[in-house]
Amino acid sequence: MFNIQRESIVRAIRHTRPGIVSLLMLMVLLGLLNWLVVNKSIVLYLFYLPVVFAALKWSRRDAVGVAGLAALLVISYAFFVSNEMLTARGKSMIWAELTGWGGILILTAYIVATLKTRIQKALADLQQAYDGVLAILSKFIQPVDTDTEAHCVRVSTWASRIAQELKLGGSQIEATRIAGLLHDVGKTEVSVKLLRKAANLSQEEKERILTHTTRGAALVKPVGGILASIADTVEAHHEKYDGTGYRGLRGEEIPLLARIVAVADAFDAMLSDRPYRKGVGVPEALASVTGVSGADFDPAVVSALQRVVSHDGGEDIFAQLSRTQSVPQVG
Numbered sequence: 001m002f003n004i005q006r007e008s009i010v011r012a013i014r015h016t017r018p019g020i021v022s023l024l025m026l027m028v029l030l031g032l033l034n035w036l037v038v039n040k041s042i043v044l045y046l047f048y049l050p051v052v053f054a055a056l057k058w059s060r061r062d063a064v065g066v067a068g069l070a071a072l073l074v075i076s077y078a079f080f081v082s083n084e085m086l087t088a089r090g091k092s093m094i095w096a097e098l099t100g101w102g103g104i105l106i107l108t109a110y111i112v113a114t115l116k117t118r119i120q121k122a123l124a125d126l127q128q129a130y131d132g133v134l135a136i137l138s139k140f141i142q143p144v145d146t147d148t149e150a151h152c153v154r155v156s157t158w159a160s161r162i163a164q165e166l167k168l169g170g171s172q173i174e175a176t177r178i179a180g181l182l183h184d185v186g187k188t189e190v191s192v193k194l195l196r197k198a199a200n201l202s203q204e205e206k207e208r209i210l211t212h213t214t215r216g217a218a219l220v221k222p223v224g225g226i227l228a229s230i231a232d233t234v235e236a237h238h239e240k241y242d243g244t245g246y247r248g249l250r251g252e253e254i255p256l257l258a259r260i261v262a263v264a265d266a267f268d269a270m271l272s273d274r275p276y277r278k279g280v281g282v283p284e285a286l287a288s289v290t291g292v293s294g295a296d297f298d299p300a301v302v303s304a305l306q307r308v309v310s311h312d313g314g315e316d317i318f319a320q321l322s323r324t325q326s327v328p329q330v331g
């Protein structure tokens with residue numbers, strides 16, 4: 001019985017909104033400052049802090065609720081505890097000031113929360129347009145790359161899951177997602193006939209195909225923003241960890257996102273059916289990638305892929321991703 005009560009108190013505290021907790025803390029401060037500060041009305045400005053916090057963090061209704069509660073607490077305090085706490089002037093002035101202050105506090109909560117909602121909606125629209133453009137762009141890359149649809153989408157998903165597993169920050173995970181999707185964008189500038197030629201490539205033809213890394217970087221860099229930030233990843237995604245890759249970068253000289261995309265690209269390529277061979281199962285693909293860990297791939301990235309597969313079930317993800325054509329979202 002006692003335990004149940006204790007659990008419900010703990011649960012109630014855990015679910016109490018931090019804005020209201022801040023408000024109650026400010027009430028305690030109010031009491032202290034009432035003794036210390038000569039100009040008592042200055043204390044009222046402190047109540048804007050939890051109200052603005054609530055407006056930025058939660059819904060408009062919650063923010064207005066916090067502002068209303070703040071006004072109610074202060075007016076109750078002034079009425080029941082110290083009706084002279086705010087000013088030495090007449091009582092009618094005290095109530096006029098308190099009413100005006102409470103009204104402006106509630107209005108502030110309403111305006112800040114409304115502006116936040118509008119900004120969030122504008123950002124969501126922009127994100128939708130941005131994902132749509134990326135999806136269109138990836139469809140241009142796929143036909144020249146392989147006959148396997150959604151390879152770029154799957155690479156993007158594997159890469160961003162590895163980035164999450166490596167505990168990268170939100171902006172780096174987003175950059176990994178985009179880099180996975182567009183890593184082969186430079187192939188749009190190499191002839192389709194050459195890209196589809198499965199065997200007997202001359203040295204010159206191999207070199208021409210490999211220029212898709214530098215061509216891709218040259219395409220995304222002038223765009224600016226996040227696309228410019230993935231240019232070095234696009235350029236280095238065929239480097240090998242031991243320095244035997246295209247440009248000879250070694251170990252950590254290769255950008256981390258490029259090391260991630262390289263593993264995701266190779267892993268998904270092994271799983272996918274190609275015109276000249278059948279895709280292998282997840283255990284075989286994982287064993288192949290692990291077999292060249294430290295040579296072709298960064299061991300830390302390979303370990304992260306192993307954890308992703310063991311947590312999420314690689315076969316399931318692959319089957320699920322093979323059915324989807326849309327740009328993956330990072331949760």
Ligand SMILES: [Fe+2]
Nearest residue numbers: 183184237238
């Ligand atoms: Fe590539």
